[in-house]
Amino acid sequence: MPEGPQMVFLKEQLSHFVGETVVEAKGREKGIPYDLVEGQALVDMKTFGKELLFCFPDFTIRIHLVLFGKYAIDSTLNRALQLGLVFENGEVNFYACKCRFIKEPLDKMYDWTIDVIDKSFNPQKALEKMVLKPRQLICEALLDQNILAGVGNKIKNEVLFRRQIHPESLVGEIPVEKLQTLIEECVKLSFEYLDWKREGTDNDHWEVYKKKECPRDRVPLLKEKIGKSARSCYFCDKCQKLYIPDNF
Numbered sequence: 001m002p003e004g005p006q007m008v009f010l011k012e013q014l015s016h017f018v019g020e021t022v023v024e025a026k027g028r029e030k031g032i033p034y035d036l037v038e039g040q041a042l043v044d045m046k047t048f049g050k051e052l053l054f055c056f057p058d059f060t061i062r063i064h065l066v067l068f069g070k071y072a073i074d075s076t077l078n079r080a081l082q083l084g085l086v087f088e089n090g091e092v093n094f095y096a097c098k099c100r101f102i103k104e105p106l107d108k109m110y111d112w113t114i115d116v117i118d119k120s121f122n123p124q125k126a127l128e129k130m131v132l133k134p135r136q137l138i139c140e141a142l143l144d145q146n147i148l149a150g151v152g153n154k155i156k157n158e159v160l161f162r163r164q165i166h167p168e169s170l171v172g173e174i175p176v177e178k179l180q181t182l183i184e185e186c187v188k189l190s191f192e193y194l195d196w197k198r199e200g201t202d203n204d205h206w207e208v209y210k211k212k213e214c215p216r217d218r219v220p221l222l223k224e225k226i227g228k229s230a231r232s233c234y235f236c237d238k239c240q241k242l243y244i245p246d247n248f
């Protein structure tokens with residue numbers, strides 16, 4: 001699933017469509033009024049967490065690539081088109097994704113201060129929300145899009161490794177200052193990830209995600225599906241400390 005930085009990178013790849021008019025809107029997404037979209041000028045593009053937003057004067061089209069979503073710029077893929085937007089200077093096509101037509105003002109729908117890559121991101125608010133669920137596993141708290149919008153499985157695994165915290169640690173057992181540095185690391189890594197996307201080197205930088213060996217200890221990494229969401233965790237049980245109660 002694409003994470004926040006990947007969506008910002010996609011937005012940058014589509015920036016030449018801003019200011020252009022939709023010549024044709026097509027696809028099988030039922031909630032989109034295709035006739036209404038055609039003839040409209042794209043005034044802006046934004047992202048919120050893992051969502052991409054096409055902003056028109058009176059409405060927004062939201063794209064969420066979910067688990068297996070794909071897109072093609074100025075080309076097509078051999079699969080069922082979910083939504084395609086054709087402009088005079090090119091086109092973008094989305095597949096296996098969720099699309100939504102939004103009439104409400106975006107500032108009413110979104111709290112931009114929870115998006116880790118947004119300039120208004122508020123780390124204190126993230127911390128306050130996180131500690132409200134002290135029994136939650138840290139690997140699940142990091143993926144909560146209502147706390148840290150945009151953080152996905154790659155960022156989750158990497159920040160836990162960098163800050164040396166075991167994914168099965170309970171939020172309430174981790175010292176608050178460690179939670180703070182973990183949240184700071186989510187922001188830092190998101191911007192690094194965006195830079196790597198721009199350079200085309202993002203796959204060269206992961207230390208634990210889909211890796212076999214701990215770069216600190218040179219011992220095998222563990223790979224386990226942890227928590228209710230059962231997302232894969234890659235971690236080292238030698239250098240990542242498990243924070244749980246003594247009587248656990």
Ligand SMILES: [Zn+2]
Nearest residue numbers: 214217236239
């Ligand atoms: Zn290690």
